[in-house]
Amino acid sequence: MTDELSTTEGETMSDGVSLDGSLLAVGGSALTLVATILVFLVRPALALPMLLAFAFITALGWVTYQAEIARLLTLVATILTVLTVGFITFFLFVSALPAFLEHGLGLLLIPVQNGEPRWFFWLEGALPTGETYWNPLSGAYSLIPMIWATVVVTIIAGAVAGPLGLFGALFIAEVASDRLREVIKPGVEILAGIPSIVYGFIGFQVLNGFIQTNFLDDGASFLIAGVVVGVMALPTVVSVGEDALSSVPQSMGDGSVAMGATEWQTMKSISIPAAFSGISAAVILGLGRAIGETMAVAAIMAAGTQFADPLFDIFDANVTLTSLIATQYGSASESTIDVLFVAGVMLFVIVAGMSVVSQFIEQRMQEKLKGNQ
Amino acid sequence: MSDAYATTDRLVSAESNVYDRGLDATIALSVVGFALGMVTLVGLVPLDAGGSALTGAFATLLAVVVGAVGISGLASYTGVAPITSQRVRGIGIGLVVSAVSLAVLAVALPVTMATLLGVVLLVEALALVAAGATSRAGVVDTEPNMSAGLLAGSVFGAVGLAFGTVIGGALVGFGSPLWAVVALATGAFLLAVTVLPREDVGSTASPALVVATLGLVVVTGVVGVGWQWNPQTLSGGFTGSAVIPVFLLFGTLLSAWSAAKCRAGFGARGREYGAFLVINLNAFLMVAVMATIVLFVTLKGVGYAVHGITVGALTLLVVLSPALVGAVQFARSPAGTSDWNTGVRQLFRVLPLALVGSLGTVLAGVLLTGSTLRYAFTYVVQVNRAGETIDTAITVTPDATVGTLLLIAPALLLAVAFFRAFGSLRSVGTQSARTGSVRQAVPTAILGLVALIGCFLVVGPSPFGLPLGGTLGFAAVVAGTLAAGALAVLPLAGVLASNGSSLAASAQDEAPLFTLGVFGGLGLLTAALVLQPVAAVNPLVGPVNLVPAVALLGAVASLAVAVLTTAARRGSEETITRRLLAEETRLGLVGAAGFTALVGLHVAVTGVSFTVLGVSVANEGSLSWPMVMQAYIPLGLEPGGIMPAIVGTVWLVVGATLFAVPLGLGAAVFLTEYAEQGRFTALVEIATNALWSTPSIVFGLFGAAFLIPRLGGDESLLAGMLVLGFMLLPLVLITSREAIKSVPNEYRDASTALGVTQWETIKSVVLPAAMPGVITGVILGVGRIAGETAPLILVLGSTLNATNAVDVVGGFRFVARPPFVVNDALLTASASLPTQVWAVIAAGVSGSPQMGWATAFILLMVVLTFYAVGITARTYFRRKLDYE
Known part of the structure; x- marks a missing residue:
């Protein structure tokens, strides 16, 4: 249908007079816009007047050839959006490059200190030597402790958000009555809406004290950070998982019930297997949320750049990749900032990758379910 | 579907009735135990509480349970909200029984909270064993499968593995590899106990074993209140105050699941009931977490956030007006028949209106009597790294000043709302030639004023030293305002002067005057109003400003018209007339709200406050909310906002x-x-x-x-x-x-x-x-x-x-x-x-x-x-x- 429309429009555009006028309007508008961008890159001070010129010409065009100008404007919005997205990605990678070139893979795999690669760092995790992995003053940079901290927090968060999220999704999609669903679903959404800094403040003020008295800890711990991040990731798992469960065709469940199966048998043997990939996509997205969570983690455990000792000690504390950036950027030197960009790129790649993978999984599932119908 | 199954147990024997009630009570006890676990985990009741503290805690629990069950039971008994499900009834009775027996135990025995919690676990375990044995012996009708299934088996295998790890670690220490053997053996044992026997044994014996172990450990004091385990390798450790509640949460969850399975007679239905119980509990927990977070932050922050709020009663009344309209709208929805249920519904419809009414009357009382409403409380500020308590209060004063923003916003909101509700009055009533010419003149006049505004904006109020603003602008403002005033009173005057047979007839006759008066008046007055600051004039009539006085007149006249048409509507029978009169009422209310907004707008643009009969509209209103309206005050007694x-x-x-x-x-x-x-x-x-x-x-x-x-x-x-x-x-x-x-x-x-x-x-x-x-x-x-x-x-x-x-x-x-x-x-x-x-x-x-x-x-x-x-x-x- 879209095609038909565009051809009819093409015909009207070739009507001579209208072609000239609209071309003039669209061309003028586009030209001034390009000029504005060029001027912004060369002499930012003159960009504003150029922008005004663009706005004037566009407004003029809007009055005379609205359809063409509108199409141009939406195209411009698309291009700008794509450019913004692309540029952020590009800039992050370029900024991370110097640190990569300087420190090499040692930043991520083998820590290098004073030019000596420390091949046996993984032993140090089990048999601590007290050496530093992160000391900007002596040029010791290694992101491995932070990666490990992120992994620990994410595992705990996944252990909280995964099962609870699955049960929650089952409840909303299959068990709850319509009226109950209308209460619970917004409730879960509001849980997602509570700002992370509020979670962090509760963790900082209340939960850290709780763990001191009840778990003999000195305050900050992976356990609390993980549990809080898990609660924060819970709504993502619930809502995406619920979408997946709801997209299982009604007829499949009906068939099962018609055979005399109970609702739980239907859920266990029909809905969950059919929506399994969608549910795993939900968990992946939730884990992505957990990896990217910054403020709650930074508020609960702001210090430490060492491995947990031993590695599975969930009462220890250490900064994660995200909270490293948040807490260190303000006081960082040039070379440290480069390393922080490497952390940023890692986060970006991992989380964006997880998002893409989960989208892919969901799409596959949808196609499969459609095929079954 | 599950509701249909719920009624089937009416058909079974008397023995199974005892069995059912017992299991309902077990589920109820689990729920109570779970709640107690939550309460002790967050430290609301300490685990070492005994004597009067313990009695008090259980008395509260009893009150909560009896209250909740009692009112639901009453509602069910009287048929207001019938509860037909046997399971729900059974759990209700079980809740009361559990709460009563716990309270009795707390009073009768010299125990601490921790011991009592252990006893709860032991009782659960015994109940499960009894249920499993009854079913296996064939005393009651159940439909168990051949095995509890691998899913349950693997869960219990994992639980056994964890148990074995701890037991092995405690017995032989983690140094020797023997602990791994113990762990594996326990895991395998529980797996076998779950999977090998028939379902009714498998799915009761292993939870009973686990729960009984937990209960014994707590009752015997192996893990007591002061218990601590601080492993060398970890930087933290475990204390009884955290471990016992966690035991309780886990144990009650297991036994609730198992008891639910027993209750529904095992097999497919038993599994469904067990699974649904867990799923429902989880959903409830999620919502509880959300509510707790919001409530907790509110409790912690609200005292500081609302410190020192002072507000004039009239301001509150103005802010309340949209709520009044909303409540009326809510109450207007059809109420249905006069049944008991619809009567309740009707009550709930009227409730907001009543609430707004009483609040408004209280505020009016404050205004009239000149007394002050005051709610005093304290809040804590940080001075030199230590908390310091400061007295503060929320005060409603009889101040009759209204801030412009708080006047314009509700008035505008109401005007828009009424306008949206307004349909059309086109081709109603009799058009006279004179109104036709006025109707054509109004847009011209507004356009003229707008053109003047544009001129003054470009050249300023006195171009080249010529005092154009003071003369031409002044005259235009005065003329426009007077014309607007005349238009605003036009509907009222028209209806009153008309010689129709009744009020309704004359109001319907003069319908053209309504649209002309309200929209023309509003438009003209807005234009004249905006011209004032541009031309730097503000015409006075005696002691008061002209524009707001006319706006006030318009508001009063429009309101009077609205009242008049409402009165006429009451007296008329014909549907069409009633509908038209309702439209006219809405239009009158648009005018009233719109002209009121213009009063505020005038003060906002000219900065000169407007006072009449002691009520004043000013840029600086009578609302003071330090947290939101002040910046931080360094070195002050009060911290500001x-x-x-x-x-x-x-x-x-x-x-x-x-x-x-x-x-x-x-x-x-x-x-x-x-x-x-x-x-x-x-x-x-x-x-x-x-x-x-x-x-x-x-x-x-x-x-x-x-x-x-x-x-x-x-x-x-x-x-x-x-x-x-x-x-x-x-x-x-x-x-x-x-x-x-x-x-x-x-x-x-x-x-x-x-x-x-x-x-x-x-x-x-x-x-x-x-x-x-x-x-x-x-x-x-x-x-x-x-x-x-x-x-x-x-x-x-x-x-x-x-x-x-x-x-x-x-x-x-x-x-x-x-x-x-x-x-x-x-x-x-x-x-x-x-x-x-x-x-x-x-x-x-x-x-x-x-x-x-x-x-x-x-x-x-x-x-x-x-x-x-x-x-x-x-x-x-x-x-x-x-x-x-």
Whole structure:
């Protein structure tokens, strides 16, 4: 249908007079816009007047050839959006490059200190030597402790958000009555809406004290950070998982019930297997949320750049990749900032990758379910 | 379906009735135990409580349970809300029995809370064993499968593994590899016990074993209140105060699941009941967590956040007026028959109206008697790293001053609401030639005034030294205002002077005067009003200003007309007449609200307050809310508030929305309507989704490294706006695309079939249909970015205790060199709500936790308001779509 429309429009555009006028309007508008961008890159001070010129010409065009100008404007919005997205990605990678070139893979795999690669760092995790992995003053940079901290927090968060999220999704999609669903679903959404800094403040003020008295800890711990991040990731798992469960065709469940199966048998043997990939996509997205969570983690455990000792000690504390950036950027030197960009790129790649993978999984599932119908 | 099964147990034998009741009681005991575990875990009741403390705790529990069960039972008994499910009844009775017996035990035995909790676990285990044995012996009718199944088996195998690890570690120590043997043996044992026997034994014996072990450990004091285990390798450890509640939570969950299985007779139905119990409990827990967080932050922060609020009674009354209209609207919906149920419903409909009425009367009483309402409380501030309690109060004063903003906003809201409810009065009544000519003259007059405004704006009030503003402008304002006043009283005068047979007839006859009077008067007066500051005049009549006096006159006249038509409507029978009179009433109310708004607008634009009969409208109103309206006061007794942070957050949200919404919406239109659906659109979709889930701190990194050097080198408000805009952009794009896609293709086809061009179709068919979805998405997205912190701490440069709010509107300056317009306020650092909370955390001991809680509370309220509005709007639009 879209095609038909565009051809009819093409015909009207070739009507001579209208072609000239609209071309003039669209061309003028586009030209001034390009000029504005060029001027912004060369002499930012003159960009504003150029922008005004663009706005004037566009407004003029809007009055005379609205359809063409509108199409141009939406195209411009698309291009700008794509450019913004692309540029952020590009800039992050370029900024991370110097640190990569300087420190090499040692930043991520083998820590290098004073030019000596420390091949046996993984032993140090089990048999601590007290050496530093992160000391900007002596040029010791290694992101491995932070990666490990992120992994620990994410595992705990996944252990909280995964099962609870699955049960929650089952409840909303299959068990709850319509009226109950209308209460619970917004409730879960509001849980997602509570700002992370509020979670962090509760963790900082209340939960850290709780763990001191009840778990003999000195305050900050992976356990609390993980549990809080898990609660924060819970709504993502619930809502995406619920979408997946709801997209299982009604007829499949009906068939099962018609055979005399109970609702739980239907859920266990029909809905969950059919929506399994969608549910795993939900968990992946939730884990992505957990990896990217910054403020709650930074508020609960702001210090430490060492491995947990031993590695599975969930009462220890250490900064994660995200909270490293948040807490260190303000006081960082040039070379440290480069390393922080490497952390940023890692986060970006991992989380964006997880998002893409989960989208892919969901799409596959949808196609499969459609095929079954 | 499960409800249908629930009634089947009426058909079974008397033995199974005892069995059923016993298991219902076990489930109920588990629920009570779970609640007790929660309560002791957060320390509401200490585990070593004994004697009177313990008795008190269980008395409270008893009261809660008896109250809850009692009122539901009463409602069921009287048939108001019948509860037919045997299971629900059984659990209700079980709850009461458990609470009573626990309370009795607490009084009778010299025990502590911890021991009692252990006893709860032991009783559960015994009940499970008894249920399993009864079923195995065939005393009751059950339908067990051959085995409890591998799923349950593996769960218990894992539990056994964990148990064995701890037991082995405690017996032989982790040094010797023997602990692994013990762990594996226990795991295998529980797996075998679960899987090998028939289902009724398998799914009761292993939970009973586990629960009994937990109970024994607690009762015997092996893990007591003062118990500690501090492994060398870990930097933390375990204490009884944390472990016992966790035992209880886990144990009661297991036994509840198992008892539910028994209750439904094992087999497929038993598994369903067990699974549903766990799923329902989980859902309940999620909602409880959310409510707890919101409630907790509110309790912690609300005292500080509302300290020192003072407000005039009249201001409150004005603010209350939209609530009054809303309550009336709510109460107007049809109530149905006079049954008991509909009677209750009717009561609930009227309740808000009654509430508003009583509140309004109290406030009017304050105004008339001149007394003051005062609620005194204390709050804590941080002075020299220690808390200090300050007395404060919320006060309602008899001050009759109303601030312009608080007058304009509700009045405008009401005017718009009434106008939306207003239909049309076209071709009603008799048109006379004279009203026709006036109707034509009004737009001309308004246009003339607008032209004058334009002239004065360009040349100033006194061009070339000629006092044009003082003469020409003055005359125009006076003439326009007087004309507007005449128009405003026209409907009233017309109805009163008309010689119709009845009030209703004359009101219907003079309908043309209504539209002319209200709309003409409002338009003319608005134009005259705006001309005043431009021409720098403010005509006086005696001691009062002319324009607000006329506006007030208009409001009173319109209100009188509304009252008059309502009275006429009561007396008339004909449906058509009644409907027309209702329209006229609405129009009168539009006029009343609109003219009231103009009074406020006059004061706002001229800055001269307007007083009549002791009531005054001023720019500086009688509302004082220190937390929101003051900045931090250094070295003051009272700490002031966080206005800079609130202003900062408002500007951030506005900036981000202005950046993201046009771009995102435009791109969504292009991608969905113009572009060919294929690789490119799919790629953009995947990219935007990926960007949406990108960690916010990464955006902050980009802003700090790219934007800040190009925006003057300092952390700034503009950088914050742009970074939040980048974050909002993908969401706007995604939701707008969804909304546009969900517009049915029939709409587009129908429009195309009528020969409408593509752009016209998009503009007048697709976008209006998609708008609700877009707006909802934007509101929810804005709610999310309003609470976003991570990027802002890198780019905003927020400081704790800011004393100045950014002045963006006043920051614009015109300069002679490019870029000609600058705004320094945009390029300076600003505070914001989320970064303010972070600053409290980052300040460590010198940060004021009380202020942190209060800020977190206000932030939470702001964000939740966005969410509530967004979710409500979505529900509303969805319902509307469903009906159509």
